[in-house]
Amino acid sequence: MxxxxxxxxxxxxxxxxxxxxxxxxxxxxxxxxxxxxxxxxxxxxxxxxxxxxxxxxxxxxxxxxxxxxxxxxxxxxxxxxxxxxxxxxxxxxxxxxxxxxxxxxxxxxxxxxxxxxxxxxxxxxxxxxxxxxxxxxxxxxxxxxxxxxxxxxxxxxxxxxxxxxxxxxxxxxxxxxxxxxxxxAPGYQIAYGCEVVVDGSFHYAPEAMTLFDYRTDHLSFEPEWEKRAEKEPTFMYVMPLGPVEGEPDAQRVFFEETSLVARPAVSFEECKRRCFQRLKYLGISYREETIADEEFCYIPMxxxxxxxxxxxxxxxxxxxxxxxxxxxxxxxxxxxxxxxxxxxxxxxxxxxxxxxxxxxxxxxxxxxxxxxxxxxxxxxxxxxxxxxxxxxxxxxxxxxxxxxxxxxxxxxxxxxxxxxxxxxxxxxxxxxxxxxxxxxxxxxxxxxxxxxxxxxxxxxxxxxxxxTPLFGSPPSYAWTPPVPKEEVGDVAAKWEAMRMIKEARAVKEPETVSPVSREPELAKSGPKA
Known part of the structure; x- marks a missing residue:
């Protein structure tokens, strides 16, 4: 076993x-x-x-x-x-x-x-x-x-x-x-991100984390692409990670292009293309060979x-x-x-x-x-x-x-x-x-x-x-213990039925006594005048 x-x-x-x-x-x-x-x-x-x-x-x-x-x-x-x-x-x-x-x-x-x-x-x-x-x-x-x-x-x-x-x-x-x-139904947050080494300025403030960059001017050179991005928006998320050791003019930065929530989801490929096009438009010079920690973020919401x-x-x-x-x-x-x-x-x-x-x-x-x-x-x-x-x-x-x-x-x-x-x-x-x-x-x-x-x-x-205080409350997950067998149904009615059955049996009980056992009692009583 x-x-x-x-x-x-x-x-x-x-x-x-x-x-x-x-x-x-x-x-x-x-x-x-x-x-x-x-x-x-x-x-x-x-x-x-x-x-x-x-x-x-x-x-x-x-x-x-x-x-x-x-x-x-x-x-x-x-x-x-x-x-x-x-x-x-x-x-x-x-x-x-x-x-x-x-x-x-x-x-x-x-x-x-x-x-x-x-x-x-x-x-x-x-x-x-x-x-x-x-x-x-x-x-x-x-x-x-x-x-x-x-x-x-x-x-x-x-x-x-x-x-x-x-x-x-x-x-x-x-x-x-x-x-x-x-x-x-769920919506989906999709993001493509990566960490890279950037030479020189990287447009965003190094002392700040950039939570949202919802601009689309980096796609203005291609009107159809920009129109699609306006209808299915994504934003850039930027984490400056500090200078590269021994290279004061080089910075490590995590960039991520994110679709906040959509149904159906925006594709990873689209997020990746928009990410690198944004970096190019902003004049951010990154070393392609340093791309690391690539992230394909898929979050149902x-x-x-x-x-x-x-x-x-x-x-x-x-x-x-x-x-x-x-x-x-x-x-x-x-x-x-x-x-x-x-x-x-x-x-x-x-x-x-x-x-x-x-x-x-x-x-x-x-x-x-x-x-x-x-x-x-x-x-x-x-x-x-x-x-x-x-x-x-x-x-x-x-x-x-x-x-x-x-x-x-x-x-x-x-x-x-x-x-x-x-x-x-x-x-x-x-x-x-x-x-x-x-x-x-x-x-x-x-x-x-x-x-x-x-x-x-x-x-x-x-x-x-x-x-509002109207329309009730959400359901509770609280446990409801099973009802004990003796408490199932209308207990009073069942107890009443049991009592009445017991009383009925008690009334009928003398009739079940054998005739032999009752003869002395009947003889003793005799006929009434």
């Missing part, structure tokens, strides 16, 4: 979400955790940019030395939204808010430093075909947990299974709860939440935690990880049933409050997909002219991150929207009103309930 490794939590997927959650459960809650991924030691692929204020808040909440996991840092953040609404192309909007680049290798090393965290380089080969039903025996649920049969022939018995394999996971399902409004009632807990992108309007996910996931780890550990310590543990984890991720905030952001993503480049320039110019605590809170979009208190309930969200309308160009504001109407007609009341 195959020997089973016994653990408290089996986490499938060893990216940032799975590794962080595993670290917290093992180190801070003393749980036995196994991290399962056939490429567990592979370098994490994407560059992660973070607001310094959010990173500092996470370090405090998680109790981790996260500052050591940052690479380059910038004191200010620049945006370029010129070319529309009477703003010249060279117009720059500077945000006095620090930004930083995460050193992926250092972050991974920190989170993998726990000796309590077991790592198995194997795969769980199956797909969920219905709620808690799979197309192979690789996952089998039992009354006290789950059994995983791994691709290397080993097996793990776990009290709880967590899925951190990404948005397009095969292990958990994303489906709107019964009776809830339908959710829009929005879509439905995990189907309620699943025994496997989806976390990170698998739980649709990517910000539906911006594509930000790392800090949101990291903020949630502490709450999810605490919920899991608490239920395990109480000896709760696996379904109760899973439900508590889902409730920690997608409380009704978090769902309502997400519904507001889902509309935002849908509306951004309607805008051409002029609309996006006007939208973001207005957005970043709001008070910092408002726009920063929207970009964060998760409890305990800075500014999120300005978006956690319906009234602050409504006031945020009303203030934004006063900042954006009138044609964009009118389009926004039309977008609200179209969205509500297509997807029901989810947006309206996110900004």
């Amino acid at each position: 195959m020997a089973l490794a016994q653990v408290d939590v089996a986490i499938i997927g060893a990216g940032p979400a799975g590794t962080l959650l595993g670290y917290l459960l093992a180190e801070q809650y003393d749980k036995k955790v196994t991290l399962i991924d056939p490429m567990a030691d592979k370098k994490w692929p994407n560059n992660y940019g973070v607001w310094q204020a959010e990173w500092d808040a996470l370090a405090k909440k998680l109790g981790l030395e996260l500052e050591a996991c940052l690479g380059s840092k910038w004191a200010v953040t620049d945006c370029f939204f010129g070319g529309s609404w009477e703003l010249p192309d060279e117009n720059r909007l500077r945000l006095d808010r620090p930004y930083a680049r995460v050193d992926r290798d250092k972050l991974k090393a920190l989170l993998r430093s726990s000796s309590k965290l077991q790592v198995l380089e194997a795969e769980v080969e199956c797909q969920a075909v219905a709620n808690n039903i799979f197309d192979s025996p690789a996952i089998r649920h039992t009354a006290d947990g789950s059994v995983l049969l791994l691709s290397d022939g080993s097996a793990v018995r776990s009290r709880l299974v967590v899925d951190t394999t990404g948005f397009e996971s095969r292990l958990t399902r994303r489906l709107s709860a019964p009776g809830q409004p339908p959710s829009p 929005g879509g439905p939440l995990p189907e309620p009632g699943q025994r496997i807990v989806a976390f990170g992108a698998a739980a649709a935690m990517v910000h539906p309007s911006t594509g930000y996910q790392l800090c949101r996931m990291m903020s949630a990880s502490k709450d999810v780890a605490a919920a899991i550990a608490g239920e395990l310590d109480k000896g709760s049933q696996p379904d109760a543990v899973a439900a508590a984890a889902y409730e920690a991720i997608w409380s009704q409050q978090n769902q309502a905030q997400r519904e507001f952001a889902v509309f935002g993503g849908e509306f951004l997909m309607e805008l051409d480049v002029a609309g996006l320039r006007g939208w973001f110019q207005g957005f970043f002219n709001l008070p910092e605590e408002l726009w920063a809170g929207f970009l964060a979009g998760w409890p305990s991150l800075p500014g999120n208190e300005n978006h956690e309930s319906w009234l602050p969200r409504l006031l945020f929207g009303l203030q934004l309308v006063t900042k954006i160009p009138l044609p964009v504001a009118l389009k926004l009103i039309g977008g609200i109407a179209r969205f509500s007609l297509t997807y029901g009341t989810s947006l309206l309930r996110s900004v």
Whole structure:
């Protein structure tokens, strides 16, 4: 018989979400955790940019030395939204808010430093075909947990299974709860980026991280290409990484051309062509032979939440935690990880049933409050997909002219991150929207009103309930324990029936006594005069 490794939590997927959650459960809650991924030691692929204020808040909440996991840092953040609404192309909007680049290798090393965290380089080969039903025996649920049969022939018995394999996971399902409004299909953020060595000036300010450059003048030499870029906008994202050692006139720079969100997605090839054409137009001289750290970023955004009632807990992108309007996910996931780890550990310590543990984890991720905030952001993503480049320039110019605590809170979009208190309930969200309308160009504001109407007609009341106390609340993931057998149905009626049957039997009981036993009693009574 195959020997089973016994653990408290089996986490499938060893990216940032799975590794962080595993670290917290093992180190801070003393749980036995196994991290399962056939490429567990592979370098994490994407560059992660973070607001310094959010990173500092996470370090405090998680109790981790996260500052050591940052690479380059910038004191200010620049945006370029010129070319529309009477703003010249060279117009720059500077945000006095620090930004930083995460050193992926250092972050991974920190989170993998726990000796309590077991790592198995194997795969769980199956797909969920219905709620808690799979197309192979690789996952089998039992009354006290789950059994995983791994691709290397080993097996793990776990009290709880967590899925951190990404948005397009095969292990958990994303489906709107019964009776809830339908959710829009996902949009897709696509980006091509690379790190290069640049000789001389590289146009952008070396002291700033450039978050958005939505200009299209670099394509004006080819009207058809420029027209396509205006209809399907992309922006340049720039991280100056500092001078090359021994070459004071050479700089390392990470450039990335990004489609914020689209459905269908803008092609990687188009992003790459626009990226290098922009560098050429801006007179940026880079060494082709130094192109490194090429990134093909594919981020699904929005879509439905995990189907309620699943025994496997989806976390990170698998739980649709990517910000539906911006594509930000790392800090949101990291903020949630502490709450999810605490919920899991608490239920395990109480000896709760696996379904109760899973439900508590889902409730920690997608409380009704978090769902309502997400519904507001889902509309935002849908509306951004309607805008051409002029609309996006006007939208973001207005957005970043709001008070910092408002726009920063929207970009964060998760409890305990800075500014999120300005978006956690319906009234602050409504006031945020009303203030934004006063900042954006009138044609964009009118389009926004039309977008609200179209969205509500297509997807029901989810947006309206996110900004009013009307139309109810999102569904709860809270666990409902099974009803005990003796409490099923109308208990009073059943007890009444049992009493009446018992009384009827008691009345009939003398008739069942044998005639012999009754003869003396009958004789003694005799006939009445």
